[in-house]
Amino acid sequence: MTIRIGVIGTGMIGEEHSRRITKTLTDAEIVAVSDVNLDQAHAMIDRLGLDATVYETGQALIEADNVDAVLVTSWGQTHEEYVLAAIKAGRYVFCEKPLATTAEGCQRIMDAEMAAGRRLVQVGFMRRYDHGYNLLKDTMDAGNLGQALMIHAAHRNPTVPERYVTPMAIHDTLIHELDTFRWLLDDEYASAQVAFSQKTRHAHSEVRDPQLVLLETTRGTRIDVEVFVNCQYGYDIQCTVVGEEGIAHLPEPQSLTLRQAGKRSNEILQDWKKRFDDAFNTELQGFIHDAQAGALKGPSSWDGFAAAVAGDACVKAQESGQVEPVSMPDRPDFYR
Amino acid sequence: MTIRIGVIGTGMIGEEHSRRITKTLTDAEIVAVSDVNLDQAHAMIDRLGLDATVYETGQALIEADNVDAVLVTSWGQTHEEYVLAAIKAGRYVFCEKPLATTAEGCQRIMDAEMAAGRRLVQVGFMRRYDHGYNLLKDTMDAGNLGQALMIHAAHRNPTVPERYVTPMAIHDTLIHELDTFRWLLDDEYASAQVAFSQKTRHAHSEVRDPQLVLLETTRGTRIDVEVFVNCQYGYDIQCTVVGEEGIAHLPEPQSLTLRQAGKRSNEILQDWKKRFDDAFNTELQGFIHDAQAGALKGPSSWDGFAAAVAGDACVKAQESGQVEPVSMPDRPDFYR
Amino acid sequence: MTIRIGVIGTGMIGEEHSRRITKTLTDAEIVAVSDVNLDQAHAMIDRLGLDATVYETGQALIEADNVDAVLVTSWGQTHEEYVLAAIKAGRYVFCEKPLATTAEGCQRIMDAEMAAGRRLVQVGFMRRYDHGYNLLKDTMDAGNLGQALMIHAAHRNPTVPERYVTPMAIHDTLIHELDTFRWLLDDEYASAQVAFSQKTRHAHSEVRDPQLVLLETTRGTRIDVEVFVNCQYGYDIQCTVVGEEGIAHLPEPQSLTLRQAGKRSNEILQDWKKRFDDAFNTELQGFIHDAQAGALKGPSSWDGFAAAVAGDACVKAQESGQVEPVSMPDRPDFYR
């Protein structure tokens, strides 16, 4: 059974996902499209050669009879509304991060999903599908490293635009690490702290950059993440897990080694979309196959909620300069 | 239009390809299966949950009305016969290497294909679809290395079975390099030489191992390939291109870096199927999409023929200990 | 002019230094030896074949007419006393860390040295002489990285003995980093914080291990150092400098790359003495040549004092769990 997908939001990530569903992945087709800008929706249909209906609203798309699953790739502020509508209509929904802009919004989504009685929501935390991160998780789960004592990580972007302000280093950037470490460690956060260094001369006036985020988990794993969004040299994701029995480093992306002009060098990617292109494919293919099977297994509303709670604590820590607790309620059995 | 595929030969590689067409790739389905062992054909259909007809002979399968394309993954000795039949029936055919067991057989296939007036045959040289090799080719084609002066390469397997004899180091092992270097360099071979070292104690009595194969191309690129099929430690493919303006090394497969027990280490793969798993996917997806578009672009009968001619010279060089010429006819315009 | 050296303390490091002065370095000879255990002093003289006088006390050795310079490699508690005596006697003195066990003791040494009117003291911070660290400092001093924004570092030992207690992670282990970062950055510390992770099962009861030490400098460079003294796998020193214009990593010690048994691996050293063997040679040769030239240039009493002040703040931070200020007086002109 081919999964018939409706796409809400045809910006960059919406079109990329539509393209991969159409050109690369199997067992799904895009049958419905919506965007606040209807011209943009039509243009995407043309570019990809889709046989799809354009709906004037996301709500109408969600309610369309021939839509099995919804892809929410609209502006973050609208995610909660569309996810709630999809749950109400009994549609599977894949929602790009954030699940909602507040922890309360995520809570409302969980409440609706639990009321619906089955998992309908997957959140777009694609790193869980990255080959390198999976090598790391596999060796951890096999016990090769023993207990994870520390994680050292870095999230570096070459530059950010003028509209990027300090809290976005958490909500837009660190959010992926916040989900990834929970998943790697199978643990929740207990506290967060943020330390700013001297600001780089390449950062514009509204963003303090770089910063060091310190997290502690309930089992006592200590995590430090350098967030540096004007590092100039490339898009670079680093992750090292320090365990009782050994240490593992996330692999670098595959690249040629060149010997040229006095250097032995490897290219560093500039574009996060290239870094996680395979992961996006695996993520969406998984969603499609899980929807076929009637049982979602990917990152859940709970995962979206947990990242939001931790993110809120980090932003508070940015402002206070103090160690801030991360207060998580008990995990509902529904999400175990 | 979904491409309907018939599979002749349901051994290991036949089943792996069938699985990827069914589970991973898009735009194709397996509708017909044949094997000398009909039970094995039925068993594969069951394992993969296919809705496919079993044919008693490859010939019958090829002639089935609902077969658009044929996958030849049977015993090498039978390839020529099935490929010729597919051409005759006007079917696209993807043939695992070797295209035929002799250069003459490859020539007969080319003759038939040229008579048919359009490209119907793709040969299973999957390395052309490997991400790392493509990084290498891209940088060469962009002129970053200048003229390629030398290639240093190695093809290492952990062990080989008792039935593996010395000429198989060429026909079964080096064959991939023979195609890859032609493709990387866009050049043909001029001569071949083989030098045997002291034999490893891990080689059984019927195989001289390792050996160093030396090739020269018509433009004067010098290539040395270590073929070592009892290296014990893993499946390891190395390729370094020495150019006028710099040197490039094929990337290692992605792996964790571990610090443990006095070592900083990365795992080396043991299994060639894992090494080229992504390449197999890309290769077959390309074949499917090219068949949809009605124009094959992958490795052609000419490529199969050229590898066979070079392989024959290498085997002759194994026996003679001399530099043996590689005599290639002019490339027909049909294959340009 | 050969520098005639008296050695106070013939334990492991004392004998190693004596050996290198005698067998490897130039322009110095050991003419006097002292130890609380006179038998051990005699035994070292025999093992190294020295033509040296044994003195019953360090004081007597310092006052010997034929001693130009003194090497203090005795128990840390005695360093201050011997260094003060050497200054009083007008002898050059190379003192292994710590210069004194308290910041006050270091202050007394500085006062005496300033009163003497010339630099007589070098402290054994050998990392400043390590080839890798010098590559790092050279590229920083050349401005290649721009302003240093962060340093990520790790100091890992395979195991520590039962007598190693938590504050020793600062005084005996981190002390080298505390000096090294000051030197790399040409800056002083402003604050210190220590965060403990879950304790490794390999640590004995009296040491909390590992820990993450966070330092801030007066110019706002943020430093995190993992101190992990029961990491099991080896002696491993990591240092990454994150600058405005790029990032540099301290090189790994040189080692073979092996392909064997399914792994591509490099050996990790187990012994800190091997890690810094070349640095020890360069350090002591520098001391000898500077003593010949009559002008010490190596790490000074001020450097020993600064490391002690920062170390005290770190130990306080271990106990308080808070961010502790590092209160440094102004640097005397004498030490500029």
Place this chain on the structure above:
Amino acid sequence: MTIRIGVIGTGMIGEEHSRRITKTLTDAEIVAVSDVNLDQAHAMIDRLGLDATVYETGQALIEADNVDAVLVTSWGQTHEEYVLAAIKAGRYVFCEKPLATTAEGCQRIMDAEMAAGRRLVQVGFMRRYDHGYNLLKDTMDAGNLGQALMIHAAHRNPTVPERYVTPMAIHDTLIHELDTFRWLLDDEYASAQVAFSQKTRHAHSEVRDPQLVLLETTRGTRIDVEVFVNCQYGYDIQCTVVGEEGIAHLPEPQSLTLRQAGKRSNEILQDWKKRFDDAFNTELQGFIHDAQAGALKGPSSWDGFAAAVAGDACVKAQESGQVEPVSMPDRPDFYR
């Protein structure tokens, strides 16, 4: 006992060795200097601040009463004459390569040394003292790789001057590999072959570059060496030993890893003197200490002879394009 050294030839390498003996090494001093250009000899004495006598001829220097050992760093054509004179005078002699410009000349030196009844000659094959090569030899000698089956090597220089002609690729460049492999393998050569690739556009008209030298040893180890003296990008020495039980790669020189401008890179050295600076120190210090002990242990006249014989076969192979035998006489017991 300080070894008193006379230096014949004060060109670049002569002055570098004089400097290291004077400034870095222990237990030797330079007491005598000679050069065809006496002004140059005096100038070096001034630059290094030596207390040394200038002799008008190498012969006179060799016969000076206060000279214990002679360093021959003059023009290659004169080496044989000075080494023979040093043997006659009973002086230890360290001779830069070549020992003599012909195998016959080397034979005459061996005859004289055997007649003298003790080893007086060490040849300047400094790679035997390189840390990386010693790691390689140690692991081979420990049996970790099993029998050595193949060696893949490269010797690359950025550029060569106009006076560098094709045979110099053997006599001046490959000569170091010719000695190194004999030492690593404890074996002698049986045959040599040279294959030229297409010539790089960066080579001037009198040198064919690059070339691939193929060697076989008496035990059947196969060696391929790329000699590429206009590679542009740096001075780069590669060596990989393929053994029955595993493979080992010579380490790269230690360097910073930088992340900058879209690349992760390490600097490649440009200057062979920097590449082997430590090895030169160890080599000469070894010569000095062996001369003190009255028993030379470094590369002998036999090693100089063996490299010359193999080099002659390689040059013959350059010209003939054929596999050329390397005819070595039996090794005299004197050199075992």
